[in-house]
Amino acid sequence: MEHIIIRNVKAGEGEQLAAIESICFPPEEAASKEEVLKRIHVFPENFFVAEVDGKIAGFINGCNSKSPILNDELYHNTELHEPEGDYQAFFGLNVLPGYRRNGIAGKLVKRYIQAAKDRGRKGVILTCKEHMVHYYERFGFINYGVADSGHGGAVWYDMKLIFD
DSSP states (O other): OOOEEEEEOOTTOHHHHHHHHHHHSOTTTSOOHHHHHHHHHHOGGGOEEEEETTEEEEEEEOOEESSSSOOTHHHHOGGGOOTTOSEEEEOEEEEOGGGOSSSHHHHHHHHHHHHHHHTTOSEEEEEEOHHHHHHHHTTTOEEEEEOSOOGGGOOOEEEEEEOO
16 A cells, blocks of 8 residues: 555545445444535535545544534534534544555544644544454543443444643
8 A cells, every 4th residue: 555645525525435434334333325425515624535546445534513522413413513613523434444454544543633633623532332442542542431322222432532
């Protein structure tokens, strides 16, 4: 993987990102095509795409919130996006199976964190499954225990990276 580019989403890429989301997450957890398209429309600045040799290999996305808690409702209601919110939440880190274990996910996470810092946010918040806690801790996220989340019927952990 020589030519990995991390960039903002471009117009017309929504359907492809929705297809990637459906591959990377179980149906009960994945955002629908309509939700992905609506998110891109409302907060395109928070969509970063990984491009490898001209092909989309994955993406990361999320909204802004004044609260340091990632509430399940944020996933489904783009009206809750607060452009000037103190925290940049992230909903999903998606990398197609054929591109995994090449550092793409890490590049996406780092770019998302840097964007939050550059915009003056207080931190980045996310929820993840237990097997991913250690991964996010490598970026400085702290595990605050089981989240108050029923998203997709899974158990999620509340992770925060608060900037100094």
